Structures are given as C-alpha cells and as structure tokens.
Amino acid sequence: MRRLFLSVCVAAVIGAGVFWAVTRPDPMPADTFAGLTGDAGRGEAVFHATGCASCHAAPGAVGEAKLVLAGGQAFPSDFGTFLAPNISPDPQHGIGGWSLPDLANAIQRGVSPDGAHYYPALPYWSYARMQPQDVADLYAFLQTLPPDATPNQPHLIGFPFSIRRVVGGWKVLNNNADFVLEGDLTEAEARGRYIVEAMAHCAECHTPRDALGGLDTSRWMAGAPNPSGQGTIPNITPAKLSWSEGEIVEYLTSGFTPDYDSVGGHMVAVVENMARLPESDRAAVAAYLKKLPGVE
Template sequence: MRRLFLFILAAAVVGAAAFWALTRPAPLPADTFAGLTGDVVRGEAVFHATGCASCHMAPGATGEAKLVLAGGQAFPSDFGTFLAPNISPDPQQGIGGWSLMDLANALQRGVSPGGAHYYPALPYWSYARMQPQDVVDLYTFLQTLPPDATPSQPHQIGFPFSIRRLVGGWKLLNSDSDFVVQGDLTEAETRGRYIAEAMAHCGECHTPRNALGGLDTSRWLAGAPNPSGQGTIPNITPAKLTWSEGEIVEYLTSGFTPDYDSAGGHMVPVIENMAQLPESDRAAVAAYLKKVPGVE
C-alpha cells in the first residue's frame, strides 16, 4: 500500500509539473518588431479594421467619446460575463505604461504584461494573423487617444473558469493562427482574407464553437448562437449569403441590405468601422466572402 501511495503521489507530481510546463504563457520572440517604426495614419486604419473601440469604448458612448477606450462593456458567454478593460493611454488604469511588446503579446498571444493568460474574449488567435507592421502602427495610434482613469472591472466568471492557468490548456487545444481559407487567391481575395480573418476577426462571431469555446473551422462563418442568448448570428458563407459583391460593399458602407433592411446590434459598430476603410478594402472583403466554402 505504501508503494502504491508513493507511486500515485509521484505520478500526481509529474502530472502537475507537466501541466504547469505545457500551460505556461508563451510570449512573442523578442526580435519580432526589430527595425520597425510606427505610423499614426496607418495605425488609425488598423484601429478601425480591428474594431478596438467597438469593445473598449464605454457603454453607450457616441461620437468622439468612442475614442475614449475606458472599457466597461459586458459580453456574456457560456463561461461567464467578460467586462472589457480600459485600454486608454492612462498610465495607471489603462495601458499607457505598456511597451510595444506588452501590447503585441496581449493581442497576438493572449499574455498580459505580468505573464498571465488573457481569456479568449480577446480574439488573440485572430489577431495572431496580423503582420508585425500593423501591430506597430496600431500601438503608435493608440498612444494618441485620450487617457481615461476609469478602473477596469473584474470579469464575472465562476470556478473553475476563474483559474487563468486553465486558459493555457485551452490554448493548447485551440491555438490555430493559420488562415482558414486556403488555395489560389487573387490579390483582392488575399487582402479580404487578411481583413476578415485577422484584423476584423469576423469568424469570432460568425463561426460556431465547440464545447470548449474553440472555433469550429470546419463550419467557418456558418453562423452561430448569439452569446447574449437572443437570436443567432447569421451564416455569411455563399450557401446563405447570396448578395452580389457590390451589395456586400454597400452593406459594409451604409448598413443597408439589398432589401432595404438595416444592420442592428453589434454589427452597427462593425459597419461604422468598415466604412472608415478605403472602398477597395470593403470590396476585398466582399471578394473574400465569395471565396469562402459554402456551408448549409
């Protein structure tokens, strides 16, 4: 019995050590941004494409107040409710004290400046597809925004999801930063894929998830339940979205559908962001959506 007890104890210790090693945060290589300098104008375009304000502006913000990234919006999920943090340049309550690497590790690896895992409510596996130059430009632009001293609110998450180390295990099972749509793409389709799959992270809402909350890429953009519990997020593959490329561009510009309906819910700020981009980018997204495999 003593030998059995010692064997079980040793196995538990080895298992715990292996889990701790496998689930440790993995930051970006230190030289990821070597030789790159940021550009504010390009960074503003990246800011709109990535939709930072859509999540991080204060609840109900309008007009110029949308650029005050004080946080506070609530995002319900099957695992609890996530509260968007303050990412304004405030040095105490926001990210004003962050370095470029701090922001990049958060965006592309889900790792905090303190070395902890961020929850995947931050779509870092989408942002992981972003080019280093775009990350540098975004960092440069974020520094120009108004600081705000509103403290970030804690997420409303119960046990065991409150154990952040478990997110490391989730990452092991769901860390896929490859582009989903592959094959021979035109220049416009490639640009549209980059916007849709990386910066605009369309798949995070429009793709169904598995039991652990990972994206089911076999049904890419095929629609999903609304995390709020109210209705569904639509299928935007060619099996369901039969609009022409021009009609898609118009929707991403004005919010109006070919049937003269209009966008609602969280799609409203998405369209506001898309409308800030060059029309060629919206046309590229439309071309990409026509290339996505149809899923019934």
C-alpha cells in the same frame, strides 16, 4: 498500500509539472519588432479594422467619445460575463505604460505584461495573423488617444474558469494562427482574407464553437448562436448569403441590405468601422466572402 500511495503522489507531482509546463504563457520572440517604427496615420485604419473601440469604449459611448477606451462593456458567454478593460493611454488604469511588445503579446498571444493569460474573449488567435508592422502602427495610434482613469472591473466568471492557468490548456487546443481559406487567391481575395480572418476577426462571431469554446473551422462562417442568448449570428458563406459583391460593399458602407433593411445589434459598430476603411478594403471583404466554400 504505501507503495500505491507513493506511486499516486509521484504521478500527481509529474502530472502537475507537465500541466504547469504545457500551460505556461508563451510570449512572442523578443526580436519580432526589431527595426519597426509605428505610424499613427496608418494605425488609425488598423484601429478601425480591428474594432478596438467597439469593445473597449465605455457603454453607450457615441461619436468622438468612442475614442476614449475606458472599457466596461459586458460580454456574456457560456463561461461567464467578461468586462472589457481600459486600454486608453492612462498609465495607471490603462495601457499607457505598455511597450509595443507588451501590446503585441496581449493581442497576438493572450499574454499580459506580467506574464498571465488573458481570456479568449480577447480574440488573440485571430489577431495572431496580423503583420508586425500593422501591430506597430496600431500601437502608435493608440498612444494618441485620450487617457482615461476609469478602473478596470473584474470578470464575472466562476470556478474553474476563474483560474487563468487553465486558459493555457485551452490555448494548446486552439492555437491556430494559420489562415483558413486556402488556395490560389487574387490580390483582392488575399486582402479580404487578411481583413476578415485577422484584423476584423469576423469568425469570432460568425463561426460556431465546440464545447470548450474553440472555433469549429469545418463550419467556417456558417453562423452561430448569439453569445448573449438572443438570436443567432447569420451564416455568411455563399450557401446562405446570396448578395452580390456590390451589395456586400453597400451593406458595409451604409448598413442597408439589398431589401432596404438596416443593420442592427453589434453589426452596427462593425459597419461603422468598415465604412471608415477605403472602399477597396470593403470590396476585398466582399471578394473573400464570395470565395468561401458554402456551408449549410
């Protein structure tokens, strides 16, 4: 019995050590942004494409108030309700004290400045596909926004999801920063892939998830249950979306469908963001969507 007990203890210690090593935060290489200088002008377009204000503006904010990234919006999920944090340039409650690598580690690796895991309510495996220059430009633009001293609120999640170290295990299972659409792409299709799969993180809503919350890439963009529990997010592959490229561009510009219905729900904010991008970018998104394999 003593030997059995000792064996169990040794196995437990080894298992705990392996778990601790495997789930450790993995920040980006220190030289990733060496020699890069961010441009706030270019960063404004990145800001709209990545949808920062859609999640981090205060609940109910409209117009210019959406540039005050005070946080507080609630995002329900099967694992609990996540509250968007303050990412304004406020040095105490926001990210005013962050460096460029701090921002990059947060949005591309899900690692906080103090080395803790962020929950994947922040779509860092989509943002991981972003180019370093775009991240540097986004950082430069964020510094120009109004600071706000609204304190952050804790997420409303229970055990075991409340243990952030567990997120490290989730990352191991879902660490995939490769582009999903492969093959020979035109310049427009490649640009559309970059916008859709990286900056705009469209799959985070439009792709179904497995039991652990990872994206099911075999059903890429085939629609999914709405995390709020109300309705579904539509299938936007050619198997369901029959709109022409021009009709997709019009929808992303005005919010009107070919049937003269209007955009609703969270897509209102998405269309607002897309409408601020050059028309060539909206056309690139349309070209990408038409290139996708149809998934029923």
